[in-house]
Amino acid sequence: MAKVLILTASYGSGHNAAARSLTAAFERAGAAVTLVDHFRELVHPEDERVAAEVRRRTRNTSIRTLGYVKDIRSLMAAPDLLVTKAGGMTLAEALAAELPLVAFASLPGQERRNERFASRHGVALIARSRRELARTVARAFGDPTLLERLREHMRALRRPDASRRIVDMVLEQCVRIP
Secondary structure, eight states, X not given: OOEEEEEESOTTSGGGHHHHHHHHHHHHHTOEEEEEXXXXXXXXXXXXXXXXXXXHHHTTSSEXXXXXXXXXXXXXXXXXXXXXXXXXXXXXXXXXXXXXXXXXXXXXXXXXXXXXXXXXTTSXXXXXXXHHHHXXXXXXXXXXXXXXXXXXXXXXXXXXXXXXXXXXXXXXXHHHOO
16 A cells, blocks of 8 residues: 655645645545644644544545644655655655655745756656646556656765764864954
């Protein structure tokens, strides 16, 4: 059974309506889905109504819904695919976990630039509409070599020692400044 992790920014926001509508499609496909509303504690109380609807619709299905979680790294260790918008930290976390992703509903500006970067480097698939998202996810699970190619590109692109290198560079600059 395919495992999918969907990260949203808020159940009720317009760009995450796809996460709500996809629950039935993933259930029909028999995928085990974890839906995480990463910023649940920061949203308008009206979204609780939408969150309750999502929980009701996914009750007794293979879809597990969660609110805000602190340990996203553990959640990223299990799935085969991540569906999310292309936020910088999320992309970095996905690279570190070697978790292939489908970027969807990214906001204009930096997130769209992140999408282009990830797509050009072969670490993400991009979907611009709900229909395209369904086709892209089906393509990813229909071609096992595709997910492995994404992982290979992630291994080539990621820099596990980046934090240490940045600290070394900053300290080196501090020593040079009189």
